[in-house]
Amino acid sequence: MEDSVRRLADLVAQARRMVFFTGAGISTESGIPDFRSPGTGLWNQMKPIPFQDFIADDAVRQESWRRRFTGERALEKAKPNRGHLSIARLVKEGGCQSVITQNVDNLHQDSGVPEEQVIELHGNASYAKCLGCRRRYEIAELERQFRQLGWVEPCANCGGVIKAATISFGQAMPEREMQRAQAAVAGCDLMVVAGSSLVVYPAAAFPEAAKSLGAQLAIVNREPTPLDSIADVVVHGEIGPTLSFVVGLN
Ligand code: NAD
Secondary structure (H helix, E strand, C coil): CCHHHHHHHHHHHHCCCEEEEECHHHHHHHCCCCCCCCCCCHHHCCCCCCHHHHHHCHHHHHHHHHHHHCCCCHHHHCCCCHHHHHHHHHHHHCCEEEEEECCCCCHHHHCCCCHHHEEECCEEEEEEEECCCCCEEEHHHHHHHHHHHCCCCCCCCCCCCEEEEECCCCCCCCHHHHHHHHHHHHCCCEEEEECCCCCCCCCCHHHHHHHHCCCEEEEECCCCCCCHHHCCEEECCCHHHHHHHHHCCC
16 A cells, blocks of 8 residues: 555544545546546536526526436436545544535435535535525426426426526535535644545635644545645545545445
């Protein structure tokens, strides 16, 4: 095993108030493509739909539902992988207090991390909400409608726009989650970043803040990130094998 992975294992063993910060890279082993990996990243295939375009044009909204309900269905099929399970073990053992995630795939919760210890900066794609009255809609219900009609109708309650409960580009960050993330960062002694290119702000500011407030910073990512130079340990490798080694998961 590489020295950097052993150093990460030591940091994790010594930490008392660890926080994980995860990005799309932790879910690629579960079959969900990330955005920016060369070749396989989603951005090589289709551009994300900005919030303003989604609001302004029904055709754009229906295109976003079409993307969701056709093709690979990676989100629906995905199961937690060794990376998620390793973090869940650290949470269960008490060393890891919170998981701040940019992911919308619900896999941290599915791996056993209690809801109240997951901080979702970019929302959750496993359900939808009306942007007007905030009524919750289940994805299965919207899919049935899409298959029957060829589109998703406006909110049955108020006529508002229904959108997956994610934060799109151009949409305001969720206030409560941002506050929870700030509190987690302020209280941690080790922040471990797993699978983020660390280029999407304001999310990527959290690892930077943790370091400047005195926590140790570890980064596990296949490719270099802009914060490698300030990190205490950088593992340029695969998340699943790295974290399983660190926590002793078979
Ligand atoms: P990103 O695509 O910008 O970066 C992912 C990083 O993970 C890349 O640098 C890549 O090299 C690395 N990586 C991929 N698989 C890896 C593996 N198995 N082991 C180690 N490293 C691996 O993702 P980001 O930083 O999270 O930013 C993209 C935004 O897109 C997120 O904010 C999120 O909202 C959204 N998104 C979410 C999902 C999801 O929920 N799973 C998927 C795609 C995009």
